[in-house]
Amino acid sequence: MIIQGTETLTSLIHILSESLLTPVVVLLVVSIVIVILAFGGLINEFISRKAISSRNLEDLVRRVSFSANVAQMKDEISKSDLFDYQKEILTRIADNHDIGPEARKALASELISAHETRLIKKTNKTDILVRVGPILGLLGTLIPLGPGLAALGTGDIATLAQSLTIAFDTTVTGLTVGAIAFLISKYKKQWYESELIDVETVAEAELETMNKW
Numbered sequence: 001m002i003i004q005g006t007e008t009l010t011s012l013i014h015i016l017s018e019s020l021l022t023p024v025v026v027l028l029v030v031s032i033v034i035v036i037l038a039f040g041g042l043i044n045e046f047i048s049r050k051a052i053s054s055r056n057l058e059d060l061v062r063r064v065s066f067s068a069n070v071a072q073m074k075d076e077i078s079k080s081d082l083f084d085y086q087k088e089i090l091t092r093i094a095d096n097h098d099i100g101p102e103a104r105k106a107l108a109s110e111l112i113s114a115h116e117t118r119l120i121k122k123t124n125k126t127d128i129l130v131r132v133g134p135i136l137g138l139l140g141t142l143i144p145l146g147p148g149l150a151a152l153g154t155g156d157i158a159t160l161a162q163s164l165t166i167a168f169d170t171t172v173t174g175l176t177v178g179a180i181a182f183l184i185s186k187y188k189k190q191w192y193e194s195e196l197i198d199v200e201t202v203a204e205a206e207l208e209t210m211n212k213w
Helices: 006-019 021-048 054-065 070-079 084-095 101-121 124-142 145-153 157-212
Strands: none
Touching: 006 021, 006 145, 021 124, 021 157, 054 070, 054 157, 070 084, 070 157, 084 101, 084 157, 101 157, 124 145, 124 157, 145 157
């Protein structure tokens, strides 16, 4: 037995479902554009970035540890192969040599955490696309299947073929967006994590040295 009013509700849902196809396709197009630009940015960053080697990091830690004063410590940091933002954090820590050791440690932790947050924001878009891309692809697959199956019932093969084409295209696009976004986020997070570890290592040497003065 069909409850009275069910047909009206299902018709409404059907209309709403079909009306979502255009927004889904638009979002997929926007997503693929974003992920292509992000992939280009990844390649550009890979080519231009020159992270400090483990040997040079070791030498820097030793030079910082044996610094006789703040000026010498800041000079060693400035001459190093660290990225500019890393130098800025370490220089700010050195500039606060005149406060207590616990306060210095807390400040160093806060400066590093603040920049870690900024680095995480750089992967927010691709992190979202990792999940949203396949979801949009699935929506783009299911929405046209309804009219396609209805067309099959009436023998309209052309409409069925068109619906299946849209379904497969959106699936492939959504999965591609998710896969590329995943790779971008993965590599960027690896880079940023390594950079933050370098900062923390040098910062520890700084704090230990300043505690001796």
